[in-house]
Amino acid sequence: MSKSNNAILTDMKKAKGLGSAHHGAIHKLQHDITTLVNIPLVAWVIYSIFSLRNASYQEFTIWMSNPVFIVMATLFVIVTLKHFALELQVVMEDYISSKWLRMVKVVGMKLFFFALGTTAIISILKIALSGGA
Amino acid sequence: MSEESTLRERPLSPHLQVYRLPYNALMSIVGRMVGIGLCVSLLVLLGWFIAVVWNPGFYTQSLEFLNAPWVKYIAMLWAFSVFFYIGNGVRHVLWSIGIGVNEQAGIRTGNIVLMLSVILTFALWQFSCGCWSNDYEAAPVAEKVKAEQESVE
Numbered sequence: 001m002s003k004s005n006n007a008i009l010t011d012m013k014k015a016k017g018l019g020s021a022h023h024g025a026i027h028k029l030q031h032d033i034t035t036l037v038n039i040p041l042v043a044w045v046i047y048s049i050f051s052l053r054n055a056s057y058q059e060f061t062i063w064m065s066n067p068v069f070i071v072m073a074t075l076f077v078i079v080t081l082k083h084f085a086l087e088l089q090v091v092m093e094d095y096i097s098s099k100w101l102r103m104v105k106v107v108g109m110k111l112f113f114f115a116l117g118t119t120a121i122i123s124i125l126k127i128a129l130s131g132g133a
Numbered sequence: 134m135s136e137e138s139t140l141r142e143r144p145l146s147p148h149l150q151v152y153r154l155p156y157n158a159l160m161s162i163v164g165r166m167v168g169i170g171l172c173v174s175l176l177v178l179l180g181w182f183i184a185v186v187w188n189p190g191f192y193t194q195s196l197e198f199l200n201a202p203w204v205k206y207i208a209m210l211w212a213f214s215v216f217f218y219i220g221n222g223v224r225h226v227l228w229s230i231g232i233g234v235n236e237q238a239g240i241r242t243g244n245i246v247l248m249l250s251v252i253l254t255f256a257l258w259q260f261s262c263g264c265w266s267n268d269y270e271a272a273p274v275a276e277k278v279k280a281e282q283e284s285v286e
Binding site for chain 2: 028029031032035036038039042046049050053054057060064077080081084087088091116117119120123124126127
């Protein structure tokens with residue numbers, strides 16, 4: 001293959017998006033970091049869920065107006081949704097062969113996670129700012 | 134004659150339905166399926182939390198469901214999945230660093246993760262025995278919460 005031909009092929013590959021996207025490393029790195037950061041957050045969430053078993057609504061709101069809850073819950077929502085967005089993106093890219101369907105699903109999933117995360121954080125703030133009332 | 138025998142005796146490529154996955158491949162696909170399941174559980178958890186914050190009456194309603202005797206087994210299965218998934222995630226982090234990237238190490242770390250998940254689930258079971266009273270029928274928490282809410286109003 002001549003040099004010029006190779007150059008044309010490479011450009012075409014880039015144009016079609018078939019070559020390396022050159023951002024796989026950051027995806028993997030974020031996935032790994034969110035895994036590690038999640039360990040204390042998930043431990044705390046499991047502790048909360050199993051401690052609040054059989055709790056009354058008042059006990060529940062007292063727990064939720066605790067500053068530790070506000071910080072941990074907000075971090076938990078952000079980090080887990082980020083982690084699963086990365087996870088599901090990989091799953092979708094592995095198993096959905098149609099390019100457009102894949103793109104729609106990945107973008108739709110991320111937008112949905114963004115909306116859900118925002119709603120969850122606003123809910124946490126509502127409890128925090130209303131003093132657990 | 135020859136045509137028939139060649140048609141019958143063709144070797145098949147290892148197809149998913151007839152191919153028994155080796156340990157590491159099995160752990161890999163189970164890890165991914167557990168991840169998707171946990172993602173769904175996270176959506177349910179956040180949805181429940183949002184619903185409870187904006188509609189406190191839903192807390193009482195959901196307690197009636199959550200006090201069903203079988204829910205604690207689902208919760209334990211969920212906890213086991215979380216421990217397994219995080220353990221698996223740590224394995225992935227170690228592989229990223231370059232530790233344990235071979236078949237034997239994969240089997241060893243996979244077994245460690247499985248054993249740790251079982252131990253942690255058992256520990257959680259022991260811990261939560263105090264939270265789980267045995268007599269749901271005798272003292273339904275939902276009734277208690279209803280009474281408290283009425284007294285507040």
